[in-house]
Amino acid sequence: MAYDYAKYLRAGKIPHIWCPGCGYGIIMKSIIRAVDGLGMNKDDLVFTSGIGCASRLPGYIDANTLHTTHGRSLGFATGVKMAKPELNVIALGGDGDMTAIGGNHFIHACRRNIDITCLVFNNYIYGMTGGQYSPTTPKAARATTSPYGNSDNQFDIAQLAIGAGASFVARSTTYHAVPMEKLIKQAIEHKGFSVVEIIAGCPTGYGRKNKLASPAGMIEWQKANSVNKVQWDKMTAEEQAGKFPIGVLHQEEKPEFIEAYDANVGLS
Amino acid sequence: MAKAEKIEIYVNLCKGCEICVELCPVDALEMKDFKAAVKDLDKCIACMQCELRCPDFAIEVYKQ
Ligand SMILES: Cc1ncc(C[n+]2csc(CCOP(=O)(O)OP(=O)(O)O)c2C)c(N)n1
Ligand code: SF4
Ligand code: SF4
Ligand code: SF4
Ligand SMILES: [Mg+2]
Numbered sequence: 001m002a003y004d005y006a007k008y009l010r011a012g013k014i015p016h017i018w019c020p021g022c023g024y025g026i027i028m029k030s031i032i033r034a035v036d037g038l039g040m041n042k043d044d045l046v047f048t049s050g051i052g053c054a055s056r057l058p059g060y061i062d063a064n065t066l067h068t069t070h071g072r073s074l075g076f077a078t079g080v081k082m083a084k085p086e087l088n089v090i091a092l093g094g095d096g097d098m099t100a101i102g103g104n105h106f107i108h109a110c111r112r113n114i115d116i117t118c119l120v121f122n123n124y125i126y127g128m129t130g131g132q133y134s135p136t137t138p139k140a141a142r143a144t145t146s147p148y149g150n151s152d153n154q155f156d157i158a159q160l161a162i163g164a165g166a167s168f169v170a171r172s173t174t175y176h177a178v179p180m181e182k183l184i185k186q187a188i189e190h191k192g193f194s195v196v197e198i199i200a201g202c203p204t205g206y207g208r209k210n211k212l213a214s215p216a217g218m219i220e221w222q223k224a225n226s227v228n229k230v231q232w233d234k235m236t237a238e239e240q241a242g243k244f245p246i247g248v249l250h251q252e253e254k255p256e257f258i259e260a261y262d263a264n265v266g267l268s
Numbered sequence: 269m270a271k272a273e274k275i276e277i278y279v280n281l282c283k284g285c286e287i288c289v290e291l292c293p294v295d296a297l298e299m300k301d302f303k304a305a306v307k308d309l310d311k312c313i314a315c316m317q318c319e320l321r322c323p324d325f326a327i328e329v330y331k332q
Contacts, residue, residue: 003319014281016324023323025322203285214290215285215323219287
């Protein structure tokens with residue numbers, strides 16, 4: 001029997017709006033398998049998102065969903081989690097949504113260590129608005145706003161999350177559909193703020209301008225340039241150049257925000 | 269080696285991105301009229317990679 005994705009999808013919403021070969025459909029399937037694998041009840045599950053192609057995802061999922069304003073996925077997620085801590089809250093958004101306009105919300109949610117799962121879909125570009133460079137666009141890469149190549153340095157989302165205090169940080173790619181599913185499960189199960197950065201291809205906004213127009217080629221690129229964390233730690237700086245580690249990059253136990261808050265105000 | 273009994277392709281959902289065709293390790297799929305199609309079911313090793321990586325719920329592999 002084929003995998004029953006339909007039970008977590010809103011009837012009549014597929015086909016989705018994403019372009020042919022957009023990596024987001026692969027991520028959506030990994031997310032569904034993760035929550036299904038954990039046996040999660042749709043009524044106890046909340047998805048929030050900001051604005052962008054990535055942020056369209058909650059519209060397809062048959063759970064409690066909030067498609068909010070640009071960069072504010074985590075603001076709404078925090079409100080939901082504070083009001084109803086028993087719910088599982090997954091806040092998602094693109095690289096632009098989470099690290100440009102929503103960058104402040106992102107670092108402070110990490111610092112706060114609130115028990116929310118944050119999924120950042122990193123396609124290195126503002127996909128929805130036509131391919132402007134984002135904080136994760138590689139240096140020298142082309143975007144509609146950098147026709148001569150990007151002059152800016154790139155944010156490393158996972159490192160940013162670790163530095164800001166997130167207690168679980170992982171990275172995956174759309175090549176690694178099954179490992180991605182497992183990391184999302186681990187992130188959901190982790191108590192505290194967990195971040196999974198997911199590298200995805202945007203053939204339309206990024207690929208076409210950067211000689212990576214084929215969706216399969218973008219997935220092959222992810223395979224060729226990602227290195228498992230265990231192996232990564234044994235590599236020299238020269239060997240690591242141009243590549244990125246995947247897997248669980250950071251995990252620690254530390255006080256969770258709502259528990260600390262409740263203790264402070266005498267609720268527990 | 270595992271085998272597939274059937275590969276179902278929903279042409280109404282397929283957006284013709286070619287991910288499944290290009291990433292199949294044994295060249296069991298092909299493009300036909302801008303949609304994915306089965307080229308040789310006997311070659312398929314039921315690795316499930318096409319189904320896992322199709323962004324559009326358009327291909328399903330039924331193992332033998
Ligand atoms: C306040 C505000 N500013 C700007 C925009 C325009 N806008 C819509 S989506 C987007 C960027 C989305 O990029 P990203 O978060 O990386 O998502 P992607 O489309 O790549 O998935 C921008 C700038 C907006 N909708 N609202
Ligand atoms: S513009 Fe890019 S991110 Fe948006 S749907 Fe198309 S391929 Fe996906
Ligand atoms: S991966 Fe899916 S959408 Fe893309 S060509 Fe294959 S069946 Fe069609
Ligand atoms: S299951 Fe594997 S071998 Fe069979 S068609 Fe799909 S990718 Fe090819
Ligand atoms: Mg983006």
